[in-house]
Structures are given as C-alpha cells and as structure tokens.
Amino acid sequence: MSEIAVAQVAEAMYDLVKSTHGKKNLKPMDLTKAMIEQFGEGCDKQICKQAIRELIDSGRCIYSYVGGSYITLPPTATA
Amino acid sequence: MSEKKYETPLLDELEKGPWPSFIREIKQEAERPMVRDLLGVLERSYEEHIGHWKHGGLVGVMGYGGGVIGRYSDLPEEFPDVSEFHTFRVNQPAGWFYTSGALRDLCDIWDKHGSGLTNMHGSTGDIVFLGGKTTSIEPVFADLTEKGWDLGGSGSDMRTPSCCAGPARCEWANYDTLNACHEITQAYQDELHRPAFPYKFKLKFAGCPNDCVASVARADMSIIGTWKDEIQIDQEQVRAYAARGMDIEREIVELCPCDCISWDGQAMEIADGECVKCMHCINHMPKALRPGKERGAAILIGAKAPIVGGALLSSVFVPFLEMTPPYSDLRELIEAIWDFWGEHGKNRERVGEFIQRVGLGKFLEQIGLDPVPEMIAHPRSNPYIFFDDEIVAGAEA
Numbered sequence: 352m353s354e355i356a357v358a359q360v361a362e363a364m365y366d367l368v369k370s371t372h373g374k375k376n377l378k379p380m381d382l383t384k385a386m387i388e389q390f391g392e393g394c395d396k397q398i399c400k401q402a403i404r405e406l407i408d409s410g411r412c413i414y415s416y417v418g419g420s421y422i423t424l425p426p427t428a429t430a
Numbered sequence: 431m432s433e434k435k436y437e438t439p440l441l442d443e444l445e446k447g448p449w450p451s452f453i454r455e456i457k458q459e460a461e462r463p464m465v466r467d468l469l470g471v472l473e474r475s476y477e478e479h480i481g482h483w484k485h486g487g488l489v490g491v492m493g494y495g496g497g498v499i500g501r502y503s504d505l506p507e508e509f510p511d512v513s514e515f516h517t518f519r520v521n522q523p524a525g526w527f528y529t530s531g532a533l534r535d536l537c538d539i540w541d542k543h544g545s546g547l548t549n550m551h552g553s554t555g556d557i558v559f560l561g562g563k564t565t566s567i568e569p570v571f572a573d574l575t576e577k578g579w580d581l582g583g584s585g586s587d588m589r590t591p592s593c594c595a596g597p598a599r600c601e602w603a604n605y606d607t608l609n610a611c612h613e614i615t616q617a618y619q620d621e622l623h624r625p626a627f628p629y630k631f632k633l634k635f636a637g638c639p640n641d642c643v644a645s646v647a648r649a650d651m652s653i654i655g656t657w658k659d660e661i662q663i664d665q666e667q668v669r670a671y672a673a674r675g676m677d678i679e680r681e682i683v684e685l686c687p688c689d690c691i692s693w694d695g696q697a698m699e700i701a702d703g704e705c706v707k708c709m710h711c712i713n714h715m716p717k718a719l720r721p722g723k724e725r726g727a728a729i730l731i732g733a734k735a736p737i738v739g740g741a742l743l744s745s746v747f748v749p750f751l752e753m754t755p756p757y758s759d760l761r762e763l764i765e766a767i768w769d770f771w772g773e774h775g776k777n778r779e780r781v782g783e784f785i786q787r788v789g790l791g792k793f794l795e796q797i798g799l800d801p802v803p804e805m806i807a808h809p810r811s812n813p814y815i816f817f818d819d820e821i822v823a824g825a826e827a
C-alpha cells in the first residue's frame with residue numbers, strides 16, 4: 352500500500368477527536384494507534400507525528416492537561 | 431482590583447527565625463493586588479489545612495503542549511486577583527549560569543506581565559514564574575522568545591533536561607555535562623514542547639557519581655559521569671595528607687565500601703577492578719586522588735518521586751558510554767526507550783514502573799541491549815532475565 356498523505360491522516364484524527372469530545376480523552380499515542388489501524392501499513396508513527404503537528408499548529412486542536420496530556424478541541428470549536 | 435489587606439497571623443510565624451522565609455519574600459511584592467490575594471488565600475489554607483488551588487486545563491501557548499501549568503483558585507469570589515494564577519516554566523541555561531543582564535531581562539518580563547514572584551529554580555531545574563493570568567500567556571512567551579528564552583516542559587513530555595555545573599566549575603566532571611545537556615535539549619525540542627509520552631520523562635546530567643543534581647532519585651534517565659581505568663594517585667600528596675594529620679586508615683581505607691584500598695604509611699594502592707566509583711576517597715583527598723583518564727558516563731534508568739506509586743531510585747542500565755558530541759549512542763538509547771515505552775506504557779506510568787511491569791528482560795530485548803552484571807542491584811537478586819535456548823545449549827555443550 353502506498354504512503355498515506357499527512358493531511359489525510361490529520362483529517363481522520365480530527366474526526367476522531369471531534370467524535371469522542373466530552374466522552375473520552377485521547378493521548379497522541381491513542382490517535383497514532385487508531386490511525387495505524389485505520390490506514391494500515393501505509394501509515395506509521397512518523398506520519399502521525401506530523402499529522403498531530405499540523406492539527407496543533409493550525410489551531411484546529413490543542414493540548415490539554417487532565418492528569419496527563421491529551422489532544423482536544425479548542426474551547427471556541429466546542430462553544 | 432481587590433484593595434483588601436489580609437491579616438496573616440499564621441504566615442507571619444513563618445517569618446520568624448534566622449532562616450530564609452518565602453513569606454518574607456512574597457510580602458516584599460505585596461503592593462500588587464495579586465500578591466495580596468495570594469497571601470490571603472495561603473493564610474486560609476493554613477487555617478483550614480487544605481489547598482485552594484485547582485490545576486490543569488487548557489492553558490498554553492500556540493503550538494506547545496507544555497511550559498504553562500494552569501492554576502486556578504477555588505475561591506475566586508473571595509480572592510479575585512488570584513482566580514487565575516498560572517505557572518510558567520522557562521528553560522534554564524545549562525548549569526544555571528546567567529549574566530546579570532539575562533536575570534534583569536527575566537525579572538523585567540515577569541514584572542510587566544505577572545505577579546513578579548519567581549522560584550529559582552523548580553525541582554526539575556526550570557526558572558519558574560509564579561502567578562500569571564490567562565491573557566498574559568502569549569505576551570510573556572513573545573517577550574521571552576524575543577530575548578532568546580523558551581518555555582520548558584510540563585505534562586507528558588520530555589521535561590527540561592538539567593545538569594550539574596560540570597567542567598565549568600568542577601574538576602571531577604568526567605564529561606561535559608553542560609554541552610551534553612544543551613545538545614540533548616536542542617535535539618529533542620519536539621519531545622519537550624509537544625507531549626506525546628504516557629507520562630513525564632526527566633533527563634539529568636551529573637559529571638560524576640557525587641550526582642549534585644540528585645539524578646538517581648529524580649530522573650527517568652540519569653547520565654552520571656564515570657571512568658573505566660584507574661583512579662589517578664599522587665603519592666606525594668597522599669603522604670602530605672597523612673603528615674597534616676589525616677588518619678588515612680580510618681577515614682579512607684576503612685570507609686571504602688569495596689575494601690579495595692590499602693595504605694602502608696608510604697604508598698596508597700587501589701584495586702580498581704573492585705572499585706564501584708563511590709567517590710568517597712576522591713572527595714576526601716582531592717589533591718591526591720582524581721578520577722581515571724578514560725572517561726564517559728554510566729546510564730541509569732527509572733527514578734521517580736513517590737506521587738502515584740512509591741519512590742524509585744534508578745538502576746544501572748549501561749555501565750559505560752562515551753560522551754562525545756553528537757552523543758549518537760545516547761540518543762539511540764533514548765529513542766529506543768521512548769519508542770517502546772511510548773507505545774506500550776500505560777497512562778501516567780513512568781518508565782521505571784513500566785520496566786517493573788513488563789520485566790527487565792523483555793525491556794532489554796525490545797530496546798536492543800544485552801544484560802550485563804552491573805544491572806543487578808543486589809547479589810543473588812533475580813534480574814528476571816531468561817537466556818535463549820541456544821545460549822543455554824551452547825553453554826552445556
């Protein structure tokens with residue numbers, strides 16, 4: 352299988368964060384594992400790291416701290 | 431803004447006596463409403479024996495997941511000026527060396543945006559700014575970065591690495607702790623600012639086994655300077671210590687934990703093969719004894735303070751590693767550990783606890799290290815290492 356585009360993984364991660372918002376806190380590794388499962392061998396830890404960077408740097412997601420560090424939606428996106 | 435000045439009879443007690451007092455220091459800034467409310471809420475905590483802070487939440491600078499710790503008062507109506515009282519961690523320079531100009535810059539930034547209160551330094555090593563509002567976070571960061579500073583770590587990331595003064599001030603440094611700390615910090619900026627681990631990961635660099643940064647008690651990875659060859663002995667200086675009244679037999683020979691020093695009144699001998707590098711003899715006779723010439727570091731893994739489970743001290747992982755830039759071996763080891771623990775560690779599980787859970791043998795196998803005798807903390811303790819069948823068969827043949 353060919354390599355998946357970072358943007359595609361970022362989009363899928365965003366959907367997952369959105370769908371679990373308020374129900375389950377997701378850590379970067381939770382997202383990474385979910386993406387590798389979803390996209391198969393074309394997706395790896397490095398692509399997921401870049402996808403997380405894209406989500407955070409664009410402001411679509413932020414880090415939160417609740418006893419550990421999680422990736423979540425910014426308050427404006429959930430208002 | 432609150433104009434109220436609180437009575438603080440309990441806090442006042444902490445100003446008594448000749449020792450430094452954080453209350454005395456805080457009161458020097460008490461013309462600020464935020465600091466007055468801080469004293470008020472602190473007095474309340476002493477009266478009620480409970481803390482009035484909640485921490486965590488969504489505070490941070492754009493792009494970073496660490497460096498700012500959200501702190502809120504649970505009594506915001508009574509103490510409005512500390513309703514938000516966030517902490518900033520600023521990455522300290524290696525070995526905590528500052529120019530007076532750099533310290534002035536830091537104080538000016540914090541006077542302008544925050545409470546003016548600092549903690550130099552936090553237990554991880556960072557410069558700590560105490561008490562800022564949410565609106566101050568980005569402006570503080572902008573001013574810090576303009577002056578060449580950056581935030582440190584917090585949350586589930588690589589925490590700001592720290593090191594002892596090393597060769598800058600200390601003749602016992604077995605490697606350049608300052609350079610190693612700086613290089614590793616620079617190499618892992620992503621891991622410092624973008625939390626991606628199960629929990630925190632602390633690196634501390636000590637130049638010798640005196641371990642002035644207390645890494646064996648606090649760091650997930652301790653990089654402790656050591657040597658491979660013989661302790662350097664200047665026999666003339668040994669005799670000079672004796673001539674000045676040192677009882678070498680009692681103070682040095684008998685206190686060597688390995689019983690590997692002998693002294694016949696004229697010459698000192700050390701059976702270096704038995705020495706565990708405890709530094710006792712070198713500390714007591716600095717003019718006569720020095721670490722050997724073949725220098726590097728021992729890597730220890732797994733210390734932590736007793737927050738979730740009990741306290742752990744770190745144990746030897748790699749007995750000797752050369753410590754020359756660009757520290758490729760060290761980096762390879764760090765990355766192998768992060769990869770395995772990062773994927774399989776449970777939430778809030780430090781790497782030492784993770785090793786206890788999965789077993790040392792499995793951990794070593796996964797990160798590609800062979801077991802060595804130095805990994806055994808106590809003789810006859812079971813290191814849970816099982817030898818492969820072909821090795822056992824080979825030994826029996």
Ligand code: SF4
Pocket residue numbers: 594595596597600601602603604636637638639640641642643
């Ligand atoms: S740890 Fe060793 S090298 Fe570093 S400052 Fe202390 S005594 Fe010196």
Ligand code: SF4
Pocket residue numbers: 685686687688689690691700704705706707708709710711712
């Ligand atoms: S460093 Fe410690 S163990 Fe080694 S010879 Fe000196 S006292 Fe003995």
